[in-house]
Amino acid sequence: MSGLVLILAAFGCADSDYTTADVSNVFTVSPNYVGVDEGTPVQFTAEVGTDPVAVTWESSDVTKATVSPTGLVTTLTPGFVAITATQTANATMKKSASLTIFQLLGTGLSNGVGVTVGGNVGQQFLYRIFVPEGTTNLSVTLGGGTGDLDIYTQRATPPTTSTFTCRSWNGGNTESCQHANPASGTWYILVDVYTAGAGATLTATRTP
Numbered sequence: 001m002s003g004l005v006l007i008l009a010a011f012g013c014a015d016s017d018y019t020t021a022d023v024s025n026v027f028t029v030s031p032n033y034v035g036v037d038e039g040t041p042v043q044f045t046a047e048v049g050t051d052p053v054a055v056t057w058e059s060s061d062v063t064k065a066t067v068s069p070t071g072l073v074t075t076l077t078p079g080f081v082a083i084t085a086t087q088t089a090n091a092t093m094k095k096s097a098s099l100t101i102f103q104l105l106g107t108g109l110s111n112g113v114g115v116t117v118g119g120n121v122g123q124q125f126l127y128r129i130f131v132p133e134g135t136t137n138l139s140v141t142l143g144g145g146t147g148d149l150d151i152y153t154q155r156a157t158p159p160t161t162s163t164f165t166c167r168s169w170n171g172g173n174t175e176s177c178q179h180a181n182p183a184s185g186t187w188y189i190l191v192d193v194y195t196a197g198a199g200a201t202l203t204a205t206r207t208p
Contacts, residue, residue, distance in 0.1 A: 035100040044071040055085040078103035118198030142175035147197015
């Protein structure tokens with residue numbers, strides 16, 4: 001019995017004998033990694049612990065992105081850029097974040113404004129619409145005209161007929177893809193011509 005008591009006592013000590021890491025002096029840059037479409041601004045911040053710290057900012061490639069004294073990055077062309085913060089009070093303290101800038105593809109759509117689509121069998125047409133944060137719904141519809149056209153949607157990268165978030169491929173041109181609370185970013189819409197047609201209307205509407 002005495003041996004059991006000793007074992008239990010040892011386990012009891014082990015349960016309460018731990019330490020936590022002190023992060024109050026950790027130098028961080030946020031976001032640490034981010035990918036955005038070309039032309040999209042990004043705000044970076046620098047902190048020690050949870051407190052803002054005075055820094056100077058630098059872009060590794062000013063042909064792709066520039067950064068203001070306040071950490072606001074203007075994205076220019078596609079590619080990878082390192083955004084580095086150097087503490088003003090201690091130049092040996094540096095921290096970098098990774099920024100990937102994606103090339104915009106396809107034809108841009110205006111919110112709620114339809115465009116006319118059509119073509120021959122096998123043709124495909126790519127469109128895009130930007131969805132800001134707080135959007136509650138993205139509605140992509142196709143209607144009218146002749147033939148049989150199908151739609152495919154996906155965020156960030158263009159969809160294909162085998163890789164997509166939503167596919168609508170009914171007979172004729174009555175197609176609809178609905179995305180509730182869509183993630184912010186560029187959403188791509190692929191129109192695939194299954195049967196030759198003309199005069200269909202493609203509309204992308206975000207709410208609000």
